Every structure is written in C-alpha cells, then in structure tokens.
Amino acid sequence: xxxxxxxxVRIDEKPxxxxxxxxxxxxxxxRSCICGSDLHLxxxxxxxxxxxxxxxxxxTGIVExxxxxxxxxxxGDHVLVPFNIACGKxxxxxxxxxxxxxxxxxEATAVxxxxxYSHTAGGYDGGQAEYVRVPYADVSPTVIPDGMDPDxxxxxxxxxxxxxxxxxxxxxxxxDTVCVFGAGPVGIMAARCAWLFxxxxxIVIDCVQYRxxxxxxxxxxxxxxxxxxxxxxxxxxxTTDWMGADVCIDAVGAEAAGNAMQSLLGRKLLMQGGSAxxxxxxINSVKKGGIISIVGVYGPIDTLVPIxxxxxxxxxxxxxxxxxxxxxxxxxxxxxxxxxxxKALITHRVPLEYxxxxxxxxxxKLDNCIKPVLLPPSVRS
Amino acid sequence: xEKRLIxxxxxxxxxxxxxxxxxxxxxxxxxxxxxxxGYSWQRPTQQRGDVEVLHSNERPHLTAVFGxxxxxxxxxxxxxxxxxxxxxxxxxHWLPLxxxxxxxxxxxYVEDLARGHIPNVFAERGWAAEWKYNRGSLLxxxxxxxxxxxxxxxxxSSDTD
Numbered sequence: 001x002x003x004x005x006x007x008x009v010r011i012d013e014k015p016x017x018x019x020x021x022x023x024x025x026x027x028x029x030x031r032s033c034i035c036g037s038d039l040h041l042x043x044x045x046x047x048x049x050x051x052x053x054x055x056x057x058x059x060t061g062i063v064e065x066x067x068x069x070x071x072x073x074x075x076g077d078h079v080l081v082p083f084n085i086a087c088g089k090x091x092x093x094x095x096x097x098x099x100x101x102x103x104x105x106x107e108a109t110a111v112x113x114x115x116x117y118s119h120t121a122g123g124y125d126g127g128q129a130e131y132v133r134v135p136y137a138d139v140s141p142t143v144i145p146d147g148m149d150p151d152x153x154x155x156x157x158x159x160x161x162x163x164x165x166x167x168x169x170x171x172x173x174x175x176d177t178v179c180v181f182g183a184g185p186v187g188i189m190a191a192r193c194a195w196l197f198x199x200x201x202x203i204v205i206d207c208v209q210y211r212x213x214x215x216x217x218x219x220x221x222x223x224x225x226x227x228x229x230x231x232x233x234x235x236x237x238x239t240t241d242w243m244g245a246d247v248c249i250d251a252v253g254a255e256a257a258g259n260a261m262q263s264l265l266g267r268k269l270l271m272q273g274g275s276a277x278x279x280x281x282x283i284n285s286v287k288k289g290g291i292i293s294i295v296g297v298y299g300p301i302d303t304l305v306p307i308x309x310x311x312x313x314x315x316x317x318x319x320x321x322x323x324x325x326x327x328x329x330x331x332x333x334x335x336x337x338x339x340x341x342x343k344a345l346i347t348h349r350v351p352l353e354y355x356x357x358x359x360x361x362x363x364x365k366l367d368n369c370i371k372p373v374l375l376p377p378s379v380r381s
Numbered sequence: 382x383e384k385r386l387i388x389x390x391x392x393x394x395x396x397x398x399x400x401x402x403x404x405x406x407x408x409x410x411x412x413x414x415x416x417x418x419g420y421s422w423q424r425p426t427q428q429r430g431d432v433e434v435l436h437s438n439e440r441p442h443l444t445a446v447f448g449x450x451x452x453x454x455x456x457x458x459x460x461x462x463x464x465x466x467x468x469x470x471x472x473x474h475w476l477p478l479x480x481x482x483x484x485x486x487x488x489x490y491v492e493d494l495a496r497g498h499i500p501n502v503f504a505e506r507g508w509a510a511e512w513k514y515n516r517g518s519l520l521x522x523x524x525x526x527x528x529x530x531x532x533x534x535x536x537x538s539s540d541t542d
C-alpha cells in the first residue's frame with residue numbers, strides 16, 4: 001500500500017523491509033485492518049504524512065526473520081502486533097504506559113510510535129503490506145494462542161483494547177449511564193465493554209443508521225441517530241432525568257459530523273486539530289462531576305471545545321492511546337471465554353491488491369461496512 | 382429512533398470487570414515515579430543508519446529505534462527540516478509540515494511521471510467501489526463537476542472574446 005495524497009492510495013512494489021536494529025523482527029503479514037484513525041491520514045489531516053508511506057497499525061503476521069537480541073519470538077511464530085511500538089525499558093513503559101513509549105518516536109514527544117501512522121507517529125511503514133519491520137519484537141508482539149481465530153487476533157491489536165480502555169478510563173460504576181459518541185468499530189466495542197464494568201444503561205449516538213443498528217444488536221445498546229434529534233445535549237438531559245450521563249465516551253475524534261462550524265474549521269480548512277463535535281457534546285451531556293473518556297483521535301494543533309464547562313461542572317477528562325500490551329492478557333481471556341466476539345465486527349475481507357477500493361468503501365461507509373480486513377496474496381493462496 | 386431498555390443482568394459478562402476503586406482516577410499507570418530521575422533507564426541499543434531522520438527539538442537525541450520510511454527530500458524536505466526547528470507546541474512546526482505534505486503530493490506526481498508511470502487517480506481514489514456501491518451519487522458528483530467546469534470554460538471563453 002502506498003499513500004499518494006489525500007484520498008489516494010494504491011498498491012506498489014516496495015523494497016523488502018530489513019532488520020535495522022538487533023531487536024527487530026520481519027513479519028509476513030497475514031491480516032491487516034483499516035482503522036477509523038487511518039482515515040485521518042487518508043484524508044490528509046495528520047501533519048507530516050508523506051506520500052510514499054505505507055499505512056496500517058492493526059495486523060497479524062508470521063515471524064520471518066529476527067534480530068540478534070530477540071529472545072522470546074522465533075521464526076515461524078504467528079503473532080498479533082499491538083499498534084504501539086514500545087521499548088519496554090523507558091520510565092513510561094515501565095509504568096505500563098506502552099502507548100507513551102519514549103524510545104520509539106524521534107519525531108515527536110507528545111505521541112508514542114505507531115506503525116504506519118505518519119512521521120508524527122514515528123515514520124514507520126505499516127502492516128497494509130506483505131511484509132513489515134517490527135521493532136522491539138520481544139516487547140509487545142504476542143504469539144496468537146492456540147485455537148484463536150486470526151480474525152479475533154487482529155482485532156486485539158487495536159479495536160478491542162481501545163474500546164475496552166475507553167470504558168476502563170471512564171471509571172464506570174455499577175448502574176452508571178454511559179453514553180458513547182460514535183458507532184464505528186471502537187465505539188461499538190466501547191459500548192460492549194461498558195457492560196463489563198457494570199454499566200446500568202448504555203447509549204450510542206451516531207448518524208449512520210446501519211452502524212447504529214449493528215451497535216443496537218452487538219453491544220447491545222440503546223441507539224439514537226443525532227440527525228433525528230433537535231439537540232443532542234438536551235435529549236441526553238431529558239433521557240437521564242435531567243442529570244446527564246454519568247460517563248461520556250468520545251469514540252469519534254477528528255472526523256465528527258453534526259456541527260457545521262466544527263466541520264468547516266476542523267475537516268475542510270484544517271484550522272484546528274479536527275472537528276470536535278463529539279467531544280463538545282460529551283462535555284455538555286455528562287453530569288456534574290462526571291467523567292469524559294476520549295479515545296477518538298485528534299490532530300496536534302488547537303481544537304475548540306467548551307473547556308469552561310469542564311471547570312464549572314467539575315469534570316474529569318481521561319484520555320490515552322490504548323496500552324495494548326497491558327490489556328492483552330485480560331482481553332485474550334474475554335475472547336477465549338466468549339465474553340467478547342470481536343471478529344463479528346468484520347464485515348469486509350478484501351484482497352490487499354484492492355486497497356484503494358477498501359479505503360473508499362470504509363471512508364464513504366459503503367455497503368454497510370463496519371470493519372474491513374485486508375488479506376495479502378500469501379494468505380489467500 | 383425507538384429506544385430499547387436493556388436489562389443489564391441479561392448481558393453476557395455484565396460487571397465482571399467492575400472495580401469500585403476505579404473512581405475517577407484509576408491508575409492507568411503502575412506508578413513508580415521513575416520519571417523524576419529523568420533519562421535514568423538503561424537505553425536500548427541505538428539503531429544505526431544512513432537515513433535522514435528529523436527529531437523533535439523537545440528531546441535531546443534520536444530514540445533508540447526510529448522509522449525509516451520516506452526520508453525528507455526535495456522542496457517538501459526543505460520545509461520539513463525548517464519545521465523541526467520549532468517545538469511541537471508551535472504553529473511554526475505544524476503549518477510548514479502541512480504545507481510540505483501538499484507539496485509532497487505534487488512531487489509524487491513528478492516522481493511517478495519521471496519513472497514512466499501515469500498515476501490512475503480514479504483507481505487510487507477507489508472509484509471502482511463507488512461505481513459498484515454508490516453509483517447514483519458518483520454520477521451526480523461527476524455531473525456537477527462537468528457542469529461547473531463547462532460553465533467556467535464558457536465564462537472564460539466569453540471573457541476573452
């Protein structure tokens with residue numbers, strides 16, 4: 001996969017990745033997903049996204065080569081590769097903040113390194129390819145447990161942990177009303193996981209009807225199309241006995257629809273770090289003393305949100321890239337026990353050669369797409 | 382849309398991860414205050430390489446590993462090098478990078494043509510998928526585009542007569 005500019009990607013031949021560090025591995029990709037956050041790159045809204053780069057931070061693969069310092073993995077292992085590149089040694093990794101590693105992204109300090117996610121996130125080519133270089137191979141990559149469906153495994157690289165951490169950061173207490181903004185794969189998973197923490201009521205708000213229907217059945221959740229609501233915040237107050245939700249989760253990020261000014265400034269003119277409509281609604285829909293959990297991705301520049309209400313309502317805002325390695329043991333248990341069924345989110349399996357069409361289908365929400373997975377030729381043969 | 386009230390007790394796995402201590406500042410990190418000592422950890426082996434890597438001026442050196450995809454080059458590369466003179470807190474960092482990204486797209490066309498490849502922009506934009514799943518909208522957009530361009534051409538032609 002080769003990014004050529006906003007809304008333009010294609011398949012190209014690129015040189016085989018090489019071992020560049022003794023803790024590297026070279027992995028032959030078996031599954032790679034397109035993530036909602038890839039669409040920020042695809043739309044050209046992430047600074048330092050260079051034409052020629054290969055995207056893809058959700059992938060599984062078979063270890064083909066290892067560097068001299070790799071001890072835990074061996075050639076032939078089938079691994080799921082968390083989207084964070086983490087050294088395991090820095091003070092942040094030592095405190096299980098694997099999404100905030102300080103030894104993997106030279107280009108920025110505010111974000112850890114992510115495969116195939118611009119030079120702002122480290123300048124690594126990603127997994128929407130046949131082969132990929134995996135640094136710090138002994139730290140995060142995890143051998144897929146026997147019997148686990150590879151489709152479940154690839155969903156454990158980002159979607160499941162990000163959705164789970166969204167619910168975890170929300171500090172949900174038994175009986176709480178949780179409102180999730182966004183019915184994309186992560187929003188649906190966050191709604192599903194909110195129940196695991198004891199939510200008493202789970203509400204999902206979006207404007208894409210087929211995704212709301214999916215969330216209604218999968219999470220399960222009460223679902224509302226904001227195009228049918230005059231005022232989302234007012235609706236939330238009314239439906240919570242005028243208190244507001246205990247917890248609001250922003251699972252949308254920079255591409256939010258629903259507010260013309262935010263869309264103009266954040267999505268069209270790129271004058272702020274994204275369209276913060278969902279976050280705006282979250283801040284105003286949560287009750288006083290409530291918690292906002294943000295997993296939707298925004299750009300690095302300023303973004304308009306009603307910060308005064310955060311102060312006046314005494315809100316707690318919690319946000320981070322998911323710490324996948326920290327969460328994997330628990331989430332693998334949940335998948336193996338059947339509590340979570342992440343592969344059910346996969347609606348499209350597309351040959352890697354058709355990556356341009358896959359991006360279009362996902363970004364334009366065609367053919368009732370929830371989650372597309374790219375399959376390299378070696379897997380299909 | 383009609384709401385459906387859900388009985389939590391009927392949801393598989395309900396409450397199995399509930400944590401009364403998780404309110405509201407559950408420690409996402411296993412705090413050890415290591416950062417109080419600055420760069421105190423035993424750093425991993427330093428990656429070597431002859432690829433130009435720009436690094437944030439908010440850190441003293443390159444990270445132990447780094448990406449080597451698409452090094453800076455051309456006019457866009459000049460802008461990127463300029464941008465990295467400014468911190469991540471500055472528009473002087475981000476705005477030149479955004480400009481460089483757009484210049485990089487133009488450079489990409491030149492590179493393609495220089496190696497004899499004419500990019501199929503329609504295929505790159507996934508119009509085959511649009512044709513298959515969203516034909517009406519695609520035709521409408523093409524029609525509007527053709528009409529706008531035709532009107533512009535007609536206007537400019539009349540202006541030059």
